[in-house]
Amino acid sequence: MAEPQDPSAAVPANPAVGAGSTGSDRSGVGGRHRAPDFSLEKTPTLEKTLEPQAPGSALTEVLPDLVDTPPPGPPAVPGKSTDKPKKRRKIPVWAFVAPSLIVLAIIIVYPLGRAIWMSMHSDAKKLDPETGMFVSGSFTWFDNYKNWITESCNTAAGSIPCPPGTLGSQFWQSIGNTFGFTVVTVLLETVIGLSMALIMAKTFRGRGLLRASVLIPWAIPTAVTAKLWFFIFANDGIANKILGTNILWTADPWPARFAIVVADVWKTAPFMALLILAGLQMIPADVYEAAKVDGATAWQRFRMITLPLVKPALMVAVLFRVMDALRMYDLPAIMMGSNPATSTISVLVVDQMRVGANSASALSTITFLIIFAVAFILVRFLGANAVSTQEKQRKGEPV
Numbered sequence: 001m002a003e004p005q006d007p008s009a010a011v012p013a014n015p016a017v018g019a020g021s022t023g024s025d026r027s028g029v030g031g032r033h034r035a036p037d038f039s040l041e042k043t044p045t046l047e048k049t050l051e052p053q054a055p056g057s058a059l060t061e062v063l064p065d066l067v068d069t070p071p072p073g074p075p076a077v078p079g080k081s082t083d084k085p086k087k088r089r090k091i092p093v094w095a096f097v098a099p100s101l102i103v104l105a106i107i108i109v110y111p112l113g114r115a116i117w118m119s120m121h122s123d124a125k126k127l128d129p130e131t132g133m134f135v136s137g138s139f140t141w142f143d144n145y146k147n148w149i150t151e152s153c154n155t156a157a158g159s160i161p162c163p164p165g166t167l168g169s170q171f172w173q174s175i176g177n178t179f180g181f182t183v184v185t186v187l188l189e190t191v192i193g194l195s196m197a198l199i200m201a202k203t204f205r206g207r208g209l210l211r212a213s214v215l216i217p218w219a220i221p222t223a224v225t226a227k228l229w230f231f232i233f234a235n236d237g238i239a240n241k242i243l244g245t246n247i248l249w250t251a252d253p254w255p256a257r258f259a260i261v262v263a264d265v266w267k268t269a270p271f272m273a274l275l276i277l278a279g280l281q282m283i284p285a286d287v288y289e290a291a292k293v294d295g296a297t298a299w300q301r302f303r304m305i306t307l308p309l310v311k312p313a314l315m316v317a318v319l320f321r322v323m324d325a326l327r328m329y330d331l332p333a334i335m336m337g338s339n340p341a342t343s344t345i346s347v348l349v350v351d352q353m354r355v356g357a358n359s360a361s362a363l364s365t366i367t368f369l370i371i372f373a374v375a376f377i378l379v380r381f382l383g384a385n386a387v388s389t390q391e392k393q394r395k396g397e398p399v
Contacts, residue, residue, distance in 0.1 A: 147359070182326055225267050282313075
């Protein structure tokens with residue numbers, strides 16, 4: 001038979017309870033006990049803590065991981081990397097614009113330079129005694145320019161005034177025709193185009209159809225337009241039948257000029273209307289509503305709001321049309337042929353090309369200088385620079 005076990009042996013004794021306890025163990029069954037004795041002699045942890053220590057040694061024992069930790073550095077600036085930036089390879093600015101400059105040099109600089117070089121040579125060919133062949137004319141500097149401006153022609157005896165009817169005698173007349181067509185057509189096209197743009201800017205039924213139909217004359221090729229109006233102004237054409245007259249529209253000087261002006265205005269007025277309409281679309285509607293509330297009339301709103309705000313687009317449209325009209329060729333050449341009364345500078349250049357390329361190059365260079373001068377005046381003094389005009393309007397400066 002097994003021996004009975006001591007109940008106190010089943011549960012381990014509490015190490016916190018010392019040998020000096022007078023009562024039974026708390027882990028035993030039943031009985032009372034005294035509070036443990038936490039005296040300094042019997043508490044090794046407290047004894048160790050109360051021993052004299054070097055300054056900072058207690059912190060070292062409690063937080064041993066911070067002993068070898070270096071002191072914190074200066075706080076990092078937000079958004080600024082502490083890594084050393086990599087050295088970037090600097091690309092010069094000209095490397096980005098070089099492709100565009102090369103293209104411009106090929107399509108603009110070279111032809112212009114070639115034309116200037118040819119204009120300084122004579123058209124008259126001379127016989128080379130060594131080869132027995134005719135060679136191009138000699139270098140004459142600005143003689144071709146002088147001959148055009150003075151309407152002189154070179155002969156074996158020297159320079160003389162060009163006889164009437166020759167191309168050399170039509171220079172100043174062509175200059176007058178060109179500027180006359182430019183002033184009249186651009187003025188009419190601006191007024192008509194502005195009126196058309198004001199109508200198309202309003203909201204009404206069928207506005208999209210009207211805008212599309214207005215652009216049809218401008219979309220027709222100029223050669224087709226010239227032939228169309230050539231038949232209209234023929235001797236037995238629609239114009240004479242409607243008016244009941246027998247006007248020679250293609251032969252008499254002033255009727256021929258009037259016919260060209262009508263044809264050009266009919267074709268390019270929609271172009272002006274399109275550019276001006278784009279400027280009108282940028283004007284806020286709140287400005288007009290505020291003006292109506294203030295009691296401004298329709299004329300006051302047009303004069304004080306519409307014209308100043310649409311001026312940048314209007315001047316750009318005028319600039320484009322002036323430059324286009326100064327080099328007008330298709331309409332006069334197809335409608336009137338080589339009629340001196342309607343001959344422009346471009347028509348004279350093409351006619352001269354059949355006679356001498358070098359003198360024609362001089363005339364084309366003069367045409368380029370005229371167009372460049374007119375464009376410079378429009379941009380510099382008349383406010384055709386849309387960017388500068390808008391900046392001044394934004395700052396409240398006078399335009």
